[in-house]
Amino acid sequence: MDRGELYRIQREIASRTILEDWISLDQIELVAGVDQAFLRGGDDEGEMIISAVVVLEYPSMKPLDSSYAILSVDFPYIPGLLTFREAPSIIKAFSSLDRKPDVLFVDGCGINHPRFAGLATHVGVTLDIPTVGVAKNILCGEGDLPVKEGDASIITYRGREVGYYLKSKKGCKPIIVAPGHKISPESSLKLVKSCIRGYKLPEPTRIAHLLANKIKRDGGS
Template structure:
């Protein structure tokens, strides 16, 4: 499991072209329900030779946040960390985990950007278009765009990129940095914010994101302990 090499200029151009295709397929109109609300997140396992495995955890709930099912995916990374290209590094394992859920999500929270991305094709958009699943991206950092920092818990400021509103920066929890909420696919900008607020409980992240984060790290721990093999 050797460390993946950096892509050549030709490969980068190919990946950018694929992102343009993803962006062209994004729908920013509300076409979702809350029958099955899910989240997906990733963790990483480093090998002694510098290679990495991506562990993806997915969790599905009903609208009251009663658990429906959990799943996970595990794949070797094929790209190093490259800002703007995380969908190709993390996306395959995330797609695998979502496909393994007992019930397909009708709205999926993704730990990553949506259209708040230089080519409007972040991980949430990548997964959403690939699976034709409505997605909301929730990230901890602003990848692109400008905003006025929100000052109070519950306050949200529009995130603007190239003159377009691509998401919101939401002050979700006291004594925590704001989070970035953006549509990925089949969700409008306003509904992405509404959904994030609706599923906030006691954590900085909306509950489906928090649960997926826990699932990914639990699977990682069980793999490292030898309970799960790969």
């Protein structure tokens, strides 16, 4: 598959994206987060990708379930094409969950993407579930940087409002929040803000990150 074919797939995903709330915030009971870690490949084996998913009770943020998947990496990291590298393991890990969440937080872009189809959007459309993208760095788009903790500012790209910068914690660089699928930009921001518990990253993402690294330390298993 050449670059053009992959772009075509992303535009197809973007055309199927729904930016409306599939569930009102006050009806949410379970939220989940997924994050990746990598295992260095041996001399003859390629690297492996670990996707760890954690389901939390909302809004208590109490962990209720988790799962993970490990696959061999078959695609390089290319800005804008991250989905072809990480989506497979995320989908596999999510599918093996016992309890399905109302919304899934994915590390990376949502519609704040060159072709409006970041990892969170791609995963959301593929699994047909609400997703939110939470990134630590911006890929594209522009917006003012919020200065006060709790403040957020809109990020625009090609004339469209694609997400927000959120000053989630004082002393920390703002994180980027964007809708992935089946959720509005406003609700994405409100939901992420309501999942912050004293750290830079919202609990679903933070806990998933910890789990992914734990699995990695234990050599994957």
